[in-house]
Amino acid sequence: MHTRWTIAPEPYDSPVAAALWRAYYTEVSDRWYLLHEGHTTAPAELEREIAAVSGVELAPPCGVLLVGRHDGEPAGCAGVRLVDAETAELTRVYVRGELRGRGGAPLLVAAAEEAARALGASRVRLDTRSDLTEARALYARLGYEETGRHNDDIYAEHWFRKTLVG
DSSP: OOOOEEEEEOOTTSHHHHHHHHHHHHHHHHHHHHHHHSSOOOHHHHHHHHHHOOOGGGSTTTEEEEEEEETTEEEEEEEEEEEETTEEEEEEEEEOGGGTTSSHHHHHHHHHHHHHHHTTOSEEEEEEOTTOHHHHHHHHHTTOEEESOOSOOTTOOEEEEEEOOO
16 A cells, blocks of 8 residues: 655644644653653643643744645644744654654655745754654754754753755
8 A cells, every 4th residue: 555645834723733733742741751750741731831832933924834644644743933034943843653664754854944945044953852862863864963052942952953955
């Protein structure tokens, strides 16, 4: 059976975007709590943190949220937002666990890079944590170079950048 990925912009506040944000945040939060405190995120904290981040920075004209669908079903996302006239930030890169390893993440990042170019950016930056080893490996494989700190996010431990060409 042949499967296909499609990627298209999605309003940051759509039900699909909300469901993917919830899945993404739940996974990264639970991973952090399990590693550092031995338990998953408390339900009340999870709800508070999910609600606290609207995603409005991923709205046009300065941002975009892309949703990847695998055989038509929402399966992942990537967001990009302008930080300044030449720099975009890659965020919310996520693929549902059961679909990892099927080529969706590189497609989402490539689509985000194209969106960054369309927004006028000539470079992309991002941050991630040490425990998100899959993400770090993906970015390195896709030509991102690890750099020094570019923000004060208390959870960020690795910073990357890539110059966009073409």
